Amino acid sequence: MRRFGWVLTLAILAGAARAEDLSILSSTDRDAFAPVIAAFQAREPGITVSYTEMDTLPLYDAIIEDRLSVQPDIVISSAVDRQFRLANDGYALPHRSPVTAKLPDWARFADAAFGFTYEPLIFVASRRAFAGRPLPKSRADLLALIARDGAALAPVATYDPVTSGVGNLLGKIDYATNSQWSPFIARLAQHGLKTYCCSGDMLTAIDRGEVSLAFNVLGSYAELRRAQGADIEIVYPADYTLVISRVALALKTTPRPRAAKAFLDFLLSPEAQTLLARQTHLSAILPIAAPGLSPATVKDQATGPLRPIALDAQLLAYSDRMHDEQFLTLWRSLVPSK
Template sequence: MKALLLALALLPGPLAAQEATATFGAGETEFVMRSTTDIAIIRPVMERFAALNPELAIRYEQWGSNDLFELSRDDCAAGQGQADAVLSSAVQQMVWLVNAACALPYSSELTEALPGSRRWRDELWGVTTEPAVIAYNTELLDAADVPRSRFALLDALRARPELHRNRIATYDIAESGLGYLFAYSDSLEATTFGALLESFSRVEAVATCCSAEIISGVAEGRYLIAYNVLGSYVASAGAPQVGMILPEDYTLVLSRGYMIPKGAGERAAASRLLDFLLGPEGQALLAGAGLVTDMDSDQTGLASSARRFIPLSPVLLVARDPGRRELLLQFWSDSFSRAPLP
């Protein structure tokens, strides 16, 4: 039986496919960027970089995080691949790729200026600043009823379970590398983690794949509250009926990881893009797209002690330990219903 299971595990799975593609610029040199960031959100950033580099024709491929990781891993193992740059929110997967010698090194004044938590081995760099928030429908919840911490969310679910039944949403951590990262981080950080999952189970919370689906569900009133979604996607959605809270007990802060794959054909252009993203103009454009948030207490009202930056470091390798991953996935799946099919 073990031999059969091993053989089945080694069989090739269905080919991954990008979710969407876009082209920026009309130069003669093709530059391929693969990313988990929605095209609609990052478009102004890529348009400006293309304008500054007219020799490039940038093929931007939007991927789900798990598919992007698997493709990047397979390209690395084969010693080939088409991507010149990879940008992902599932930074535990990016740390794994760098640790597996799948990235090229680069250093500049801008990369050296990054804090240590946003730079690892000069092969992985954090280019954004995005808090994980509690989103809510402003038309269906009074301001006084909005939970501003995990403890308050627990109290709300216990006090009014019928109000919240099937109307709490978050990422499906089996389908979303980002969702898995947030759940793993919660499991280490929060004393409320087990109790919160138990409450999610009681109100039949919905776990689904994607930021856009979750936020549109909140905007439409299908969900009252979304837990641990990226504030950048809430901000960029432009939906006035969707508010967001930075949890007061602690707020996870993500920085998307940028990597130059070792098989990149346009390494110089990939380095220029990295410096552009980290430079003043790139950071301003990313902020305009909702991908950079000033986490200073004066701006957010969040105490500095409540900020939890997810570091780009070997610490995240533990998140991909097969045993730990299996346990967390099982614990999570027992707590969530799936989103109904359309």
């Protein structure tokens, strides 16, 4: 479970030069992001960085309710709809540069919110649980497998849309995309559906044998666990694979606009994009030289259509409170609490 208020300061300045402090509030795991911060510090030795990690929904609420003891300069979150709303509602500092102009149109909004990763939402299966069984290649395959072998399979996992901002968004997009979403979720709930705050927790549950498969897992986290030796299989759903981009923005209230803009540009620089692809496994959004995770490698692995989640006005509906209440009411009717 993620801890609130964890702060990482990654700068030791030589000499007596006074540092410019840059505060980042982020939903991205600290270990995954540390190489990027370290590289930024090396490029900008006059800037010290504090990095506070917080779950997506508390992060958004803390900003709009103005209840942070230290106001961040940069906000990073995988809850794309919440980030879009912050930018749309005037919380973000506009920034335009040759670097931001390289982003695809769907990954930036109003020169204020910028996607900087390209992460597919995938199936992750336990090799032990699926030994001697075919891996499901689609949502329909998963239901067919449960109908045939459900008694022998542990429950299935996904995000908890009640507590996870990114899980809330993905559930709503799946509902809008897939006409069979409601019966799909209902059948998984009958079999045994466990929900988690984070992709990392889902992967740990697979490793412990608590679940046999997880869906809508961030591919970046799964690739890292597999590289570390986890006994898992990764499947890109053949019916469709959503792709999410972590979104960064500088708050309009920052007293350090130069440092904030420098960090945004660094995130989209070839150096940072290569680090994201090769060291953090978060996947670059811009083309990089092989090897490393990037749109090209994701496309090569996909077995069906890729559907990036665009930074556009549709996201406002997903973060609307009335829409949220309606969706969660439906979710609770399909997945009763125990």
